[in-house]
């Protein structure tokens with residue numbers, strides 16, 4: 001078999017190469033009738049002599065060929081050393097690629113300050129990559145110690161390094177344009193919500209429910225909790241009693257315990273992953289249930305569905321802490337403040353509007369959607385007036401808009417009423433409601449196509465009413481990409497295209513569909529990328545594995561988004577940091593392009609977008625100058641790296 005293969009390979013070798021030619025020459029010389037007539041029946045001895053002389057001849061020919069090869073190679077080395085054609089071709093190839101890069105238009109327009117800022121940030125980034133006080137993971141045989149980190153490695157593990165880095169300091173100051181994918185309950189962290197829940201006003205009306213009695217240590221680890229504002233005469237239970245009944249439907253008991261009582265009775269000997277100042281034991285414990293932790297996210301036994309389950313428990317816990325009148329009102333102004341400090345100038349928020357009411361602080365009144373949206377409008381206006389009076393209106397000139405969200409898990413009948421409610425709300429608040437989305441894990445039913453006829457009817461109705469409520473579906477936020485079924489044909493990426501989505505949430509799986517990539521570009525559908533969310537929900541291992549460089553290189557318009565910053569302990573600044581360190585090809589020009597797309601693909605009017613871009617360009621120039629002033633000398637002092 002081996003011999004067979006050798007023969008075949010030799011047969012296919014081109015003439016003039018290796019053994020084939022030598023063998024042919026040998027064969028010809030041995031068979032040359034003029035020099036050696038073919039002997040018949042030669043005696044054994046002379047046959048051996050012929051063989052020996054053939055071997056000698058063979059090695060002589062071989063050595064001649066080797067010498068020839070050596071001479072030829074040497075002269076080629078000399079020739080090529082003097083010939084620059086390859087390097088010219090390579091440089092031309094790189095230049096060609098550069099001129100086709102997705103960030104080229106932004107680079108092309110870059111001011112001198114921006115070009116300098118680009119060099120500074122790249123130099124600092126590459127130094128931080130190898131700086132042992134920040135990351136310091138160098139290629140080598142030494143096994144790194146426990147403190148060594150990879151730049152662009154796991155987000156939650158890397159957070160202390162990120163917060164020490166200058167790239168992050170710069171990312172925080174970068175003018176980011178709009179924040180287009182942000183779940184309503186997730187802008188502010190638990191530490192700012194707890195003081196309200198523990199305030200004197202809420203002492204008799206803020207309740208907690210657990211899915212099991214809290215007795216053994218494992219109960220504390222495994223229970224799920226939710227909060228609710230209820231009237232002060234609500235029947236209560238003791239969650240620490242082994243006979244505690246968590247059943248909401250029970251005829252004999254109520255599962256609710258006053259949060260104030262719960263905090264007082266909470267044990268003091270439980271360990272927490274993060275200790276937050278000014279938070280008591282119960283709050284620290286609850287906080288860990290609400291946010292994704294290092295342990296819960298990266299534990300070797302954690303699964304994709306497992307991390308989604310933790311995430312869903314977190315969102316359910318947030319809901320009760322936030323969805324009541326007092327804090328709802330307080331939240332809007334503070335969410336805007338938090339966005340301003342993150343250099344965001346406009347946002348489209350996604351509240352889940354399947355629940356139709358939120359309670360008043362005393363738990364006795366229910367505020368419907370109309371009242372909730374009125375609060376939002378009033379608080380936006382209040383903030384605008386405040387900003388205007390301080391001469392700061394350009395920091396947040398257009399307020400917020402709302403994308404109506406409902407779960408993908410509901411029956412079709414329920415979807416009909418949801419679509420109806422969305423239209424009603426749009427008619428009541430035409431400037432506030434700007435889109436419609438289906439939320440929930442995409443690996444669970446239903447896919448967008450399950451409701452296609454209802455969604456088409458919704459679009460037609462909007463056209464008839466002369467209103468615009470574009471779809472902005474969560475789509476492609478999945479590795480399976482089968483729309484919660486076992487059939488790849490159910491991917492939400494098909495329906496988002498056919499239903500004419502304005503943008504899609506995530507789009508992580510889009511590269512599986514080269515045809516759709518082209519169609520999304522042709523239809524100008526923008527992707528709301530959320531890299532940290534995708535890592536923490538187990539779509540990828542870290543920022544370096546996220547497909548954003550490929551999605552951008554494919555020519556798709558993308559934006560960066562924090563999705564659920566309070567659950568992920570992140571911010572939009574962290575997202576911009578992550579994409580800068582996740583791919584060495586990311587530039588400050590790319591940052592600018594992403595920010596500009598976030599304005600261009602927003603639901604602002606054309607006129608507002610024009611104004612927003614103007615403000616952004618001005619702020620951008622100021623930002624680049626600040627980078628040069630603040631970090632120019634520092635970067636000059638850093639050695640040039642290969």
Ligand SMILES: O=c1[nH]cnc2c1ncn2[C@@H]1O[C@H](CO)[C@@H](O)[C@H]1O
Pocket residue numbers: 183184185312315350351352439440441442474477533563564
């Ligand atoms: O990334 C996401 N993909 C899908 N659904 C999400 C995501 N983030 C939040 N939600 C869902 O939106 C609702 C309100 O916040 C919650 O039900 C939450 O599970």
